[in-house]
Amino acid sequence: MTLPNYQYSKEFAREMDKKDPLRKFKDRFIFPKVGGREAIYFCGNSLGLQPKAVKEYVQKELVQWGDKAVDGHFDGEQPWFNVHERAKKALAHIIGAREHEVVAMNSLTCNLHQLMVSFYQPTGERFKIITEAGAFPSDMYMLESQVNFHGFSPEEAIIELSPRDGEHTLRTKDIIDAIEKNANDLALVMMSGLQYYTGQVFDMQQITQAGHRAGAMVGFDLAHAAGNVLLHLHDWEVDFASWCSYKYLNSGPGNVSGIFVHEKYADQPGLKRFAGWWGHVEEERFQMEKGFKPMYGADGWQVSNGNVLGMAAHQASLDIFYEANIHQLRKKSELLTGYLDFLIREIGGQNGVLEIITPKELDQRGCQLSLLVHKGGKAVFDELYQHGIVGDWRNPNVIRIAPTPLYNSFEEVFRFAEILNQSLDKFA
Structure with a gap:
């Protein structure tokens, strides 16, 4: 441009x-007010503004709850049983994915932990993780605890990449070089899509390609990228990603996160994961029997049923995004x-x-x-x-x-x- x-x-x-x-x-x-005047709000990278339609969307679910109570799960215009499906069309548009590769669920760091179960499976030979230095603290804590959980030392297992002396941002070449240098013992490349402090967008396509050449999995935290920059996660063949919805996606403080899992893993029931009943195949979910059978696609990583009121606020913004394009x-x-x-x-x-x-x-x-x-x-x-x-x-x-x-x-x-x-x- x-x-x-x-x-x-x-x-x-x-x-x-x-x-x-x-x-x-x-x-x-x-828009909020500061000193009695409408603010000029440039903080959507931290918390997006409230869409006016949120009250209507949430009120609709409150009426459903009041009128139908438990029957609201299966009765009414939009039964809660399928609440996770409503966001798929807009999320796929925003993330650059196919609808079965995305689902709104949980919160961001919880989702990253869930996804790490499947995509960080270290061995004695391959156990290292590449990330950027100065990542958002929650990501740092998540990676440290995952490495510790598997019995490795964070100091040995986590490779943090810093900009060159006198520079503020990472060069793509330096990221690729680090991946190639550690190819023999690298298990995962896990970075931000957009670095929260500097605002740098990483070349996710090149990083993914380099990680795969090295035999590693590749995932991204898209907290500051989702709804902000153009993403093509399916075409880039990113293995997994997660994001929050309360920044550029304007869904309300602490509201629901979302995940992407590439289509190549959509029908792999043997892939390790922490299961819950909402990820179990819908046809058998209420039979209440042992033996987890994951749903096809990203839905198979769900654990609990969706927060209906939070999802309603989420949808109010997603509908605006889909209209705006x-x-x-x-x-x-x-x-x-x-x-x-x-x-x-x-x-x-x-x-x-x-x-x-x-x-x-x-x-x-x-x-x-x-x-x-x-x-x-x-x-x-x-x-x-x-x-x-x-x-x-x-x-x-x-x-x-x-x-x-x-x-x-x-x-x-x-x-x-x-x-x-x-x-x-x-x-x-």
Whole structure:
């Protein structure tokens, strides 16, 4: 995609908004207030806004619960027995998968633990895991505990890849080289799809291909990638992945996660897994007999029946995503984040105080830009908040700003730049 010739002016931003085919979706979300004023919300990478339709979707299930009670599992317009099926069409669209490869269930770290049972089966010869240094803490804890569970030392088994000296992001070549170097004892490559701190999008296709050449399984935590960047998990032949739904997928705090399991594992009942009754074949589930028989595809990794109220909130957002189309959202995201990048470089590119550590290449970033503030960072962040800008602070000195294409505008990005300029003059 070729970015336009951006201009540092409100008029330019307003003209971009007029031409935006997705501008109507902004009105479908509820914006918080800061100091009594509607906020400019750039924190969808942490918690997405509430769709206005959530109340209607949840209320429908509350009525079903009140009117039918236990009969709601099999009776009514949308019986709860099949609640996990509702999200499949939109999730497959967002993740780049086939419907039987995805299912909404559990929470993110629980899902990763569940998937590791199947896809991390170390031996005395093959037991190492490659991941990125500085991964989100929950992923680090998950990997450490999995390695310990299998009787290995995390210090020996987990290979953490760091950027080169003086650089903020990992080079794809260095990731591939590390995979090839450890090919003989590598069991798993398990990384973020999008690094939460720097905002870097990893080349998941190349990483998957390299991992498979080395004889390893490959999986991704897509917490910051799902609903943000274009994914083609089926075509890339990723083995497994999981994500949360409360960031860019706007499903509510702590709401349901989702998993992807490639089609090649769809009908492998002998593959190790931790089973529960909701993953058992539907035709025999209520016979209440011994002997687990997994459902076809990702559904066979389910453990418990779905949280109906949470799934309703999830669906309210997924229906918006499917209508907006992830490909159209990505186009706007590139334009919107490109404008943010342009304005920040116009403001702080010459004084050395402000540095964008997210890659400039469009295919290596989503809608988040991570701003390294070398002087007065927290004061600058607090000043932004006082002016109604909701972003995200990460120690020691990074401000994460994520203009989300579903509900942010070019004029909001311009307003942010004006306030940032004032704050840098005041504190930096």
